[in-house]
Amino acid sequence: MGCQIYIFLTLTLGIIVLFVDCVRYEPTWKSLDSRPLPEWYDQSKIGIFIHWGVFSVPSFGSEWFWYYWKGSKIKSFEMFMEKNYPPGFTYADFASQFHAEFYNPKKWVDIFKASGARYIVQVTKHHEGFTSWPSNHSFNWNAMAVGPKRDLVGELAAAVRSNSDLHYGVYHSLFEWFNPLYNMDKAANYTTHVYQQTKSSPELYELVKRYKPDIVWSDGPMGADSNYWKSKEFLSWLYNDSPVKDRVVVNDRWGSETGCKHGGYYTCSDRYNPGTLQKKKWENCMTLDLYSWGYRRRAKINDIIKIEDLIATLVETVSCGGNILINVGPTSSGIIVPIFEERLRQMGQWLTVNGEAIYSSKPWSYQNDTLTPKVWYTSQNTSQGLSKKIVYALVLQWPKDNILVLKSPIASKNTTVSLVGYPGTFPFSRLSNQGISIEIPVISFNQMPCSWAWTFKLTNIVN
Numbered sequence: 459m460g461c462q463i464y465i466f467l468t469l470t471l472g473i474i475v476l477f478v479d480c481v482r483y484e485p486t487w488k489s490l491d492s493r494p495l496p497e498w499y500d501q502s503k504i505g506i507f508i509h510w511g512v513f514s515v516p517s518f519g520s521e522w523f524w525y526y527w528k529g530s531k532i533k534s535f536e537m538f539m540e541k542n543y544p545p546g547f548t549y550a551d552f553a554s555q556f557h558a559e560f561y562n563p564k565k566w567v568d569i570f571k572a573s574g575a576r577y578i579v580q581v582t583k584h585h586e587g588f589t590s591w592p593s594n595h596s597f598n599w600n601a602m603a604v605g606p607k608r609d610l611v612g613e614l615a616a617a618v619r620s621n622s623d624l625h626y627g628v629y630h631s632l633f634e635w636f637n638p639l640y641n642m643d644k645a646a647n648y649t650t651h652v653y654q655q656t657k658s659s660p661e662l663y664e665l666v667k668r669y670k671p672d673i674v675w676s677d678g679p680m681g682a683d684s685n686y687w688k689s690k691e692f693l694s695w696l697y698n699d700s701p702v703k704d705r706v707v708v709n710d711r712w713g714s715e716t717g718c719k720h721g722g723y724y725t726c727s728d729r730y731n732p733g734t735l736q737k738k739k740w741e742n743c744m745t746l747d748l749y750s751w752g753y754r755r756r757a758k759i760n761d762i763i764k765i766e767d768l769i770a771t772l773v774e775t776v777s778c779g780g781n782i783l784i785n786v787g788p789t790s791s792g793i794i795v796p797i798f799e800e801r802l803r804q805m806g807q808w809l810t811v812n813g814e815a816i817y818s819s820k821p822w823s824y825q826n827d828t829l830t831p832k833v834w835y836t837s838q839n840t841s842q843g844l845s846k847k848i849v850y851a852l853v854l855q856w857p858k859d860n861i862l863v864l865k866s867p868i869a870s871k872n873t874t875v876s877l878v879g880y881p882g883t884f885p886f887s888r889l890s891n892q893g894i895s896i897e898i899p900v901i902s903f904n905q906m907p908c909s910w911a912w913t914f915k916l917t918n919i920v921n
Contacts, residue, residue: 483697485690487720493697495722495739498625498672499707501818502576503776504809505673506802507629507743507785508566508614509581509751512588512605514790515552521752521787524549524586525635553588556605561792563617569794570624573802574809576817577625578618579675579783582611582665587634591668595660615669627673627707628665632658632687633680648686659688663695670701676711684713684720709741723781731771735778735821742775743783746798753787753795762797765804766854769911770832772805772816773852777834779821811879812913814838815850822849823921829865829893831855850878851914857898862914865893872918879907 483489513521518538520526527535528549539547570578583589583596591611592602601610611628618626634640639653666674674696676689684690689712697703710721718726723739731742745751746768748761763771768784775782784805786798809816819836827833832854839847851864867873875884875896886896896914906912 483694485694487684487690487716490690490693490697491720493722496705496707498705499577499723499781500739502625503781503816503819504573504575504772505577505579505627505741505781505783506570506573506575507579507581507745507751507783509584509753509785509787510610510792511581511584511590511752512549512552512556512586513584513752514788515555517753517755517790520750520754521584523752529635549586550599553599553604556601556790558601558606558608558610558790558792561606561608561610561613561788563614564620566614566788566794567617567621567624569799569802570618571621572806573784574806574813575784575802576623577627577673578614579627579629579673580611580614581629583629583631583661585631585633585635585678587631587637589661591665593661593664595657595664611665611669615671625672626669627675628669628671629675629677630662630665631678632676632711633678633682643686644681648682651686651688654687659692662692666696666700666702666706672702672705672707674706674708676709679711679713679716681714683715687713689713689716731775731780732778733774733825735825736780739779739781741781741783742771743785744771745785745787746801747785747787751785751787753789759797763801765801766910768801768805769808770854773834773854773911774826776816776819777821777825777836777852808908808910811908812852812911814878815852815913815915819850824866827851827864827866830857830863833864835866847917847919849916849919851916853912853914854910856912857896860898860900862896862898863889863893864896864914865889866921867894867916868892868920869894869916870918870920874917876915877901877907878913878915880905 483493509521513523516523519535526532527539582591587599589596589600591600591609593600598604601608615626618624637653639657643650643653679687693708696706708722710717710724712721718724723741725741725743729744746763747754747757748763772782786794788794815836819838822835822837824835834852836850837847849867853862869888875886884896884898886894888894
């Protein structure tokens with residue numbers, strides 16, 4: 459139940475009137491979609507996605523290893539198994555090799571905090587069905603019963619919450635590739651609900667009640683709609699009666715018909731990055747490894763996103779009103795490999811300087827400049843409101859000849875221009891119709907505020 463509190467003070471009588479307006483969300487998309495998105499999510503802008511599970515043991519191909527081996531029967535996966543494992547070896551046998559012996563949630567959180575991220579989403583169960591917590595609904599196929607013999611979810615949730623600046627969220631796959639109960643319901647065209655009633659839904663309620671996540675990131679509805687998954691009923695409970703009802707945020711993958719249509723915010727598709735301002739809050743979930751969400755032992759350096767491209771994706775996403783969810787795939791031993799850690803720390807270094815243009819920002823009238831390419835805009839309203847609007851021009855490529863021409867802004871007589879992280883203001887001239895030309899002084903390498911994507915701060919902009 460969402461409640462808003464209004465306080466009225468009657469000066470003549472000296473009486474304070476307290477009025478509480480509570481909304482109860484019904485299990486319909488019209489009602490559920492009317493729920494306001496908790497502010498913390500939009501203000502955070504940046505999250506870390508963690509794909510870690512039994513698939514991290516073979517670490518071959520991708521996190522879809524089991525399906526590609528036994529479902530699609532892709533030859534390269536079959537040959538990998540024939541060459542490296544004895545006859546009769548099953549996917550379940552990988553679980554006993556999932557030791558997580560170097561898993562240290564506090565070290566993970568140190569890296570995530572240094573990255574500048576504000577929320578974490580952990581894959582608690584992927585399509586393989588293995589739960590990273592001791593679920594009562596996943597007998598002998600969970601991280602406490604086999605493999606690590608630890609509550610991987612509980613440990614990370616506690617470590618994240620030890621840092622007041624971070625929010626903890628859970629990813630949960632609705633379906634499971636080879637679960638016989640799911641495949642039985644699928645064969646019946648989802649007219650039966652055995653898997654949903656005994657496995658999928660109970661796990662969701664268990665996760666929320668036990669770990670109280672700030673995000674529930676659903677995935678894998680496949681061919682079944684939200685009526686089969688009972689998603690509307692779950693979300694109604696989540697918003698009205700759950701222990702996280704006032705702060706929880708959810709995405710849009712709750713049924714075959716819901717993507718980019720229903721939910722707290724839209725993910726639409728993996729690596730969704732429309733490049734234009736969207737009417738609904740959205741999230742770009744993307745990977746540091748360009749080809750996989752899970753850890754790959756055969757990944758090459760060129761398979762890892764360059765820091766320039768990561769920051770460009772971040773800037774473009776935020777400019778268009780989205781959040782970015784950056785995925786890492788730890789090793790089966792629980793290590794975040796150095797190249798991933800380096801990328802995250804580099805992003806954090808950049809945000810230390812330029813974060814004021816990212817966190818709590820709002821999309822501006824323009825997203826990218828209409829004249830100069832590789833320039834994206836965000837904005838902030840100061841305590842004076844629109845009378846002192848701040849616009850940030852995030853420049854992905856340093857201007858040629860130290861002259862930055864911006865067609866989109868309209869300057870006022872009080873406009874000032876500065877480079878975030880560099881002292882002083884820069885002279886500029888107005889263009890004939892609209893826009894400004896900024897004269898940037900020669901800045902030595904040691905004086906540069908950052909190495910990638912520079913933020914020009916424009917105050918007292920008219921539009």
